[in-house]
Amino acid sequence: MSELKQVIIVRRRKNRGSGHHGGAWKVAYADFVTAMMAFFLVMWLVGAGTKQQRAAISEYFRNPSMTQGQSTMAPSGRTGPGGASTSMIKLGGAMNLPTGPGKESAFAPPSAEEAEKLAKEKEKKRLEQLMKDLNEAIAKSQAMAPFRDQLLLDITSEGLRIQIVDKQNRPMFDMGSGALKSYTVQILHELAGFVNQVPNQISISGHTDSAPYVRADSQYGNWELSADRANAARRTLTDGGMQAAKVARVVGLAASVPFDKNDPSAAINRRISIVVMTEQAARAALSSELVSAPRALPSVPVLHPAEPGHAGAGVPAAPASHAAEVSTRESAAPPPAPPRAPI
Structure with a gap:
């Protein structure tokens, strides 16, 4: 009888759960990302800190104990050179990092000077943008095309200045009048x-311009004419939709500020100037400090003629003959000159 052989079957299970290379790459990638984050954090701290802070951090890693170190610069929180800082670590992030010597946090409220500087820069950009918009509108407008050479725009210390100037054959106003052309x-x-x-x-x-202007009443000249024209421009701007409260000042300057200084009688000197003022210029124009407080004139003692028998009388009265002489001179004064005819 033949001997039976025992058959042994070995079954091997294949591991199908893990992919190629398994999950080890995830751990390596996480380590890499952590290292890069730490690197950029260190670079940011080095760039944001001051020279004194960087020296203190460097000395801390060389000598993290509380004993005195060898650093030539004292770390934050200590008065002596070297050694670790005894101050608490602030956990507020960048809110607690100074941006330089003598400065507070980068996110601290700006000082009054910094705030004023930022406001001026913002205002300057706003006026420059307005000037750009005006130039583009003038260039595109067919209605204003004939008058492009009479519109002058520039930025001055007071703000954006818009000047509408006269031309020899194209005046802005009627001759010798404050009435505007259409x-x-x-x-x-x-x-x-x-x-x-x-x-x-x-x-x-x-x-x-410098040409003299005199009306029949002889009390109306270039000063009055320039003021009337400026006020007429104000009324027209308001009729065109401008807010009336925007006007801070309306003045007539006659020929005192010529556009063409070499030729004071040139037509271009006859103009209307509209200045969109900066906040500082507007404050100066409206400041009460520019108007001095009214002061009473010094009192002048009234001198009366001395009365007979009155002790301490004032200056004696003028003789009768002297009074008569003064009266004769006043009555003989020539009459005033008649007013000049208008030019």
């Missing part, structure tokens, strides 16, 4: 909408 009204109505785009206040000034 095209001048159209120009000012167009400008009113742009002036409303910014919160700045405006100043309007009228200018004439």
